[in-house]
Amino acid sequence: MTHTWAGEFDSLRKEQKRLAFIIPISLAIIVVLLYMQFGTWKDAFIVIATLSFRGSWGHGFLVRQSNTIQYLCRGRLHSLIGVATLGAVVFMSGVRRAQRECRRYGPRTRLR
Numbered sequence: 001m002t003h004t005w006a007g008e009f010d011s012l013r014k015e016q017k018r019l020a021f022i023i024p025i026s027l028a029i030i031v032v033l034l035y036m037q038f039g040t041w042k043d044a045f046i047v048i049a050t051l052s053f054r055g056s057w058g059h060g061f062l063v064r065q066s067n068t069i070q071y072l073c074r075g076r077l078h079s080l081i082g083v084a085t086l087g088a089v090v091f092m093s094g095v096r097r098a099q100r101e102c103r104r105y106g107p108r109t110r111l112r
Helices: 008-038 041-064 067-108
Strands: none
Touching: 008 041, 008 067, 041 067
């Protein structure tokens, strides 16, 4: 006698296999785009590293809440992670621009 899984459990397994393939590819594409933006792998990985911190705090908050609040806040959490990542990109761009300007104009002026 054999059992076959069907219904929601079977759909869950199929989607997990699909996401196990899609998520690493999408993260690789994001890293390449960040590399194209900044020109160094170091800066690209710094921005990617901020994702884990933002996601872990939000996930920790959702685990402590009830199921109703979890489902309501999950979409907002994902959008906040996106906004925070955009903030990290803008911040890193500003830091690198300030460093370039300091190298360009720094020797001409003296700090007292």
